[in-house]
Amino acid sequence: MNDKEIILKVGNDNGNSEHDLIINGVSIAQPNVFAKVRKLPNLDEVNKDYVLENIADNLIVTCEDPSGIYYIGNYALKSGQKVRNIEVGIDNNKLESDIVMVNTLAQIAGFGVKEYYNKFNNFDDIINIKVDMTTALPISYYSHKKSLEFADKFLNKSHIVTVHIGNSTARVKIDFEFVKVIPEGVTSIFALKECNNYIFEEYNLQNKDKLNSDYFKDARVLHAAIGEGTSEFPITKGIEFNPDFIKGTNNGIGHAIDKAIEEFKSLKGLSKFSRQDYSKILMDDSHKFHDDAMEIVEQYIDEEAEEILHHIKTEIQKANNEIDVVCVYGGGSIFMRTYLESNLKSFCDRAEIKLLYIPKEYAVTLEAEGLYNFTNSKIFEVLKLKHIQSKNK
Numbered sequence: 001m002n003d004k005e006i007i008l009k010v011g012n013d014n015g016n017s018e019h020d021l022i023i024n025g026v027s028i029a030q031p032n033v034f035a036k037v038r039k040l041p042n043l044d045e046v047n048k049d050y051v052l053e054n055i056a057d058n059l060i061v062t063c064e065d066p067s068g069i070y071y072i073g074n075y076a077l078k079s080g081q082k083v084r085n086i087e088v089g090i091d092n093n094k095l096e097s098d099i100v101m102v103n104t105l106a107q108i109a110g111f112g113v114k115e116y117y118n119k120f121n122n123f124d125d126i127i128n129i130k131v132d133m134t135t136a137l138p139i140s141y142y143s144h145k146k147s148l149e150f151a152d153k154f155l156n157k158s159h160i161v162t163v164h165i166g167n168s169t170a171r172v173k174i175d176f177e178f179v180k181v182i183p184e185g186v187t188s189i190f191a192l193k194e195c196n197n198y199i200f201e202e203y204n205l206q207n208k209d210k211l212n213s214d215y216f217k218d219a220r221v222l223h224a225a226i227g228e229g230t231s232e233f234p235i236t237k238g239i240e241f242n243p244d245f246i247k248g249t250n251n252g253i254g255h256a257i258d259k260a261i262e263e264f265k266s267l268k269g270l271s272k273f274s275r276q277d278y279s280k281i282l283m284d285d286s287h288k289f290h291d292d293a294m295e296i297v298e299q300y301i302d303e304e305a306e307e308i309l310h311h312i313k314t315e316i317q318k319a320n321n322e323i324d325v326v327c328v329y330g331g332g333s334i335f336m337r338t339y340l341e342s343n344l345k346s347f348c349d350r351a352e353i354k355l356l357y358i359p360k361e362y363a364v365t366l367e368a369e370g371l372y373n374f375t376n377s378k379i380f381e382v383l384k385l386k387h388i389q390s391k392n393k
Contacts, residue, residue, distance in 0.1 A: 006112045010133040011372025016228035022372035030073030031276040035081035046166035055110040062162040072106045109161040109172040123170035134371040139183040139232040140248025147181035178384035185225040185232030190370035192216040219324045226332035228254035253332035256300035305339035321351045329358035
């Protein structure tokens with residue numbers, strides 16, 4: 001190994017609203033958007049040390065493929081440029097999405113540049129980054145063939161990215177050594193069984209029967225992973241998922257926001273305003289527009305929650321109630337808790353099923369943690385070795 005290579009292990013959760021990654025143990029959460037621009041802004045007066053220290057929030061890159069100059073995540077939202085995000089609904093095709101590819105490469109490149117600079121105090125050379133990564137596709141879209149196609153987009157060549165830090169540039173060459181793609185929703189079990197029990201504190205305060213990470217090593221779990229554009233309802237036992245119970249639907253908080261956003265824009269006289277902007281206002285109780293944004297979207301959140309409750313009940317009944325615990329998480333679960341939890345709890349109590357509603361502090365990042373844990377697992381190492389041996393035949 002070249003002693004100047006940067007070695008990264010990545011758990012990469014490309015959500016419709018938020019891009020959550022864990023790279024070498026460091027969590028990164030950004031709006032999953034970019035703005036493609038024709039030319040770079042004037043960066044002469046930019047504080048390079050500040051940009052490097054806060055690279056995920058100040059990410060400007062040039063990619064060779066898909067070619068172009070891109071503002072990424074928070075920087076894109078603050079730029080005033082038109083942003084692109086992942087469609088919710090039937091057009092949500094992450095396999096073909098430039099946003100998924102560009103934002104993944106950009107965050108890995110930005111993190112690698114910061115690591116390299118901290119070690120060598122320069123970025124004069126081409127920075128070589130080697131990556132092991134686990135990522136996911138929506139369970140309703142997932143197949144073994146599609147998982148291999150998605151992984152191959154990262155594996156089939158070296159990726160060249162230029163990261164712009166003020167008026168300096170860092171050239172990065174990213175080589176993915178192995179990429180594993182698994183179904184969304186299933187991923188969180190790798191977090192639940194290795195989480196040091198902090199996730200269960202709220203549940204254990206409210207219930208006589210206590211939960212811990214050991215419980216999830218064999219438990220039969222129905223997951224309700226509620227996202228922005230899709231929700232996933234797989235059933236797992238330990239780390240195995242049942243292929244007969246991998247339902248996914250086009251439900252989520254993004255659909256509610258899409259129905260509310262035009263009325264809200266008209267009310268406030270807004271023009272450039274994205275789903276991610278709306279989500280930020282909903283999450284910020286102190287924002288001057290919070291109450292109006294919430295009032296407009298409430299009815300639509302209630303409708304989405306009702307549909308999700310129906311899908312959860314259907315899957316439980318399909319499984320003849322042979323479920324130990326329903327686990328609810330994902331960004332959409334935070335907004336829907338008021339509308340969903342009490343009705344779901346009544347249903348679960350009658351069926352003698354535990355309900356673990358993940359607290360908001362962990363609801364969004366649970367899948368990224370699971371993906372990262374998988375990248376660091378023995379299973380990943382075995383799969384990587386098989387991949388390398390098949391390449392060398």
